[in-house]
Amino acid sequence: MAAWPTPLPVFILTGFLGSGKTTFLNKLLQNPDNAATAVLVNEFGEIGIDHLLVDTIDDEILLLESGCVCCSVRDDLSAALLNIIEKCAEGLLPPLSRIVLETTGVADPAVLLQFLMESDELNRHFIVGGVLTVIDTVYGEKTLLEHPEAERQAAMADVLIFSKTDISNHKTLLRLRQKLGNMAHARLILNSNDEIDFSAIFNNRQRKSIPEIDYKQPAGHPAGHGFSSFVLSWNSPVIWDDFKVWLEGLLIARGDDIYRLKGLVHVEGKRGPIVIQGVQHTFYEPTMLDKWPAGTPQTELVFITRHFTKSAAYKSLDPFMSISEKL
Template sequence: MNDPRLPVTVLTGFLGSGKTTLLQQLMQREEWRHTAVIINELGETGLDHLLVQHVAPHVRLLKSGCLCCSVREDLTLTLTDLLARRQRKELHFERVVVETTGLADPLPVMHTLTTHPALARDFRLAGVVAVVDAFNGFATLDQHEEARRQVAVADALLLSKCDLVQAVAREQLEQRLARINPSAPQHRVNHGALRSEHLLYLENLHNPFLSQQPPDAPAPGAGTWLFSAAKARTGSLFQRAHRPHASDIQTLCLTVDEPFENEAFRHWLGLLTAMRGERLLRFKGLIHIAEDPERPLVVHAAQHLVHPPVSLPAWPDADRRSRLVFITQGMEPQVIQNTLHKFTGARAAPSLT
C-alpha cells in the first residue's frame, strides 16, 4: 500500500562537505520543483537559505543551532506550519528536505520524525543522505565523531569533490565508508551534480527501517537487503546520552559595511586557510566586492581548501553588507578579525554564539 504521508529526507554531512551546493543543483530540476526546504544553520547569521531560496520556492531557516539539540522543537513547529499552509493551499509541495548543520547528529532528528505523534501522522522519514567530502574525508572521520555518526546512519552516501583527489585516495575512502556502513550505496558527486533517482528512490520505501537497492546499484551477494546495519543499531543509539560538541568549537559571524577589494580579500582568505586551516572547520561568505557591486560573491572554504568563488546574479535581499561566518575549533576570534583588518582594511562587527 502507498503511504500518503509526505516524505522527509534528511540531508546531513560534515562542515563544508557540499550539502548546500547539492541542494542548489537539485532544486533547479523539474522533478524537485515541489519541494519544501528546511535549512538549519549555526550562528546568528544564516547564509545558506539565501543561496538556495532563489531556486527553491519554499525555504525555511532554523537558526536555533544544531538539530540534535534544542532546535528539535523548532523543527516540529516549522513542519507543522508548512503543513497548515499546504492544507490552506497557500503552499504546494510534495516532499520536504531538511538540511542539518555540519555538526548535527541526525539520529535525534530521525527519532523526532518517527515518534512525534503529530508529525508521524502527516510526515514519514524517507531516509538520511550523508554527503562526505572526498578531499578532507579521512581527516574529518579521524577527528570528529559527528562525521562518523552521520555516515553510520545514512541510507545513501554521496562523495563530493571527487575531482580534487586521486583515484587511489578516493577508493581508499570508499572502502573506509563501506566498513562504517556496508549497506549504504555510494554515489560520486562533482560540483553538486547527481542523478535525481539516487535520492528519489528513498521516497518509495514503505518502511523507514527497510532498505532496498537504488537504481543501478550492484546486486547483493544473496537475497535482498532487509535491515541496514545502521538502521538496526538506531534503537540503542537513540537511548544514548547525547554528547555535546567539543567545547572549543564556536561560530563567529561578522558583518562588514564597506566593500572589499577583490584581490585583498582573496589574499587574506588564502593566507588564513594556509596557516590555520586545520582549525578552520568551515567558512562561508556573501561578499560585497568593490569591482562588481551589483553581484555578491559567494565564497566557501573548509579547512585548507578554498573553493572557486561564484558570483550571484543579484543580491538576495536589500542588505548589501558582506556577511562572513566561521566555524572554528581552538582558534581565537581575534586572529580572524585582526588579520582581516590588516590585509583588507575592513573593520568587522562581530557576533559570537
Template sequence: MSQYSTGEQGIGVTVITGFLGSGKSHFIRQLLKRPDAGRVAVIVNEIGRIGLDHLIYRHLSSRLVLLEGGCLCCQLHADLSQTLRELFMQAMQKKIPAFSHVIIETSGLADPSSIVFTLKHDFFLKERFYNAGVLCVVDSCHAEQQRQDNPEWLSQLLAADVVLLSKEDICPEKVPALKKRIKAIAMGVPVSSKSDLEEAEDLFGVLAALKQQGKQKLPAFGVRWQTAGRPSLKPQASHTDVDVITLTFGQALKRGRFIAALDAIAEKYGTALLRMKAVVQFAGDDRFYHVHGVHQQRSSFEVLDIEPQEPDSTTPCVVLIIKKGYWQEEDRTLFNVS
C-alpha cells in the first residue's frame, strides 16, 4: 500500500518516455525485479517490424504486451486503447494475474502527451484507469546533442511530470549544466537521479508525490508552458525522419565479424546513427546475446534469459535507427555470415 495518497481511483498508468537510448528499458527492468512489482503490467512500444525490448522483460512480467511497427504518437492510438481494454478484461476473467498498475514504455520518438490524451478522452479507459504521471528519462551523456537535433527530445521533456537523469556516472561532468538547462525549460518539474528512484521503497508513491510537487510549483509551471511552447495535447504524427533498418540472420555469426561490423557502422554514420539494438547468437555458442548502442557508444554483450524451448520464436537480428537519407544499402554486407 502506498504511503502517498493520490486521491485517484482505478488502475494507475505510468508513461515512461525518453529519447532513443536514454535508458528506459534498463530502468523498467530494474523496476520489475523489485519484490513489490508483482502487480505491474507492461506495454512496450517499438518502432520497426521486429520488437526486441520485450525479450528482456518477458521473464520478469507475466503481463507483457508488445506494440510494434509504429509510434504511439502516430498511428497506434487504437492499438493502445484496445490493449488496455484487453488487459483489463483478461484480468477480470482471470486469464492473466490481476494488476494494479500499468507501465507504458514509449518508443524513443514518441510524444507522450498523445497517450495522456487517449487516457483522458477514451470513455472506457477513463472509467477504469488514471494518468499516474509521465516519467521522462534523459541521457546525461547525449542530451545536448539530442536536444539540438531532434524535436522529440523537447516534446518528451515538456510532457514530463518527473525527469529522471540516466548515465550520470558515465558523464558526471555534464550533469550540472544539464540540470540547469532542464530546469530552465521544464520549470517546476522535479529532476531525480536514477539511483534515487531505483532505491525507493514505494516507487509509484514517490512518483505520485513528485508529480504533486511539480503541480504545486505553479506559477512556474504556467511560465514554463508560455515560454517553452506548449505541446499539443492532441495526437501528433510528425517527428524526426528516420530509416529503421532490420537485418535478420538465419544462422549464428562469428563474434569477431559481428563486432567489426558494428564498429564500422558506428564509425561511418556517427551521430546519424541514433540507435542500435541486437539479439544475436555466435558460432559455437547456443546462448542469445543482447547488445545496444547510442550513436557511437555501445554496451557490453548481455546474455538473454531465454528458455531452451524458446529459441525457435526468437529472431536473431540487428535493428538500426538512422536519420533518413544516410543509410547505404550495401552496408548490409558488413554482417555477411559466409
C-alpha cells in the first residue's frame, strides 16, 4: 500500500437515536468548503435506509451496514479506513482533508476512540480529530436521564451540536446547556439551525486521550442495547391523510417506546416517495422526493423501539382499513 503523506483526522459524529445526525451530515455535505470530506455511515442493526436520506451519495461516502461500530464492525471499520487511504494513493479518490464517521444512536464513543487510538496500523495513517455529539434539545433532558448511552456520548464530546432549537422550549434549552456545561468537556457548542463554521469544528486538533468520567455504568454496553428494530413494508400506495392520522396517533399513544421512526412512504397520486421521521411523540415535517431510489416503489418504515413490537405496530393499523387492507 502506498504511503499517505499526511495523517488524516477522523472525526466521530455521534448522538442518541433521532438526535439529528443525518440532518447535520447533510448540512456538512452541502457546504462546498467540506468537499474534501470522506464519510463513513453506520446503521443500526441490519437495516439501512439512512443512506437514502443523505443528499450526496457517491465515492466519497462509504456505507457500513452491519451492526454498531463500537460493538461488531471493528474489522470492517479498519478495512474501510485503510481502503480510503489506498484509493487516495491510487488516485481513485480526490485528496482528502478529513474523514467523518457517523455512528449509530446507541454507540459508545469511548470504545471507538480506544480502538482508533490503540491500533498501530491505523495510527500510521490517521489521527483522531475529535468527537462531535448532536444533542436533541426537545428530548435531550429526558434522554440524558434515562439512557447512559446518551450521557456517555455527551460527556465524550469535543463539540456539542444542539439540534431542533427552533422547536424546543427556551427554558428547557437553558437547563440543558447548564447540565451539559457541568458534565461535558466540549471546547465548542453550536446550534445546528445557525450557519455553522465548519473550520472551527475541523481544526484538526488531535485528541490525545480519553477523559476519565463518572458514568452511570461501566464502559461498553450490553449486546443489543435493549433496543429492537423492525421494518413495516408494503407495495400498494396509501392515502396520505389516512396514513398521517395513523402515524400521529401512534406516536401520541406509544411515543415513549418509539425512539426513532423513519422511512419512505408510497403515496397515492405521488410520483416519488414522502420521507418521514419521528422521534418519540414528535412527527417532523415530511419531505417529498422527486423520484424513487432504485427498485420497486414501496412503503418502508424503520422502527427503533423498546417494549413495542412489530406485531403491535401492525395491529395498530387495523382501524385504518385504507392502509391495512393493502398489507
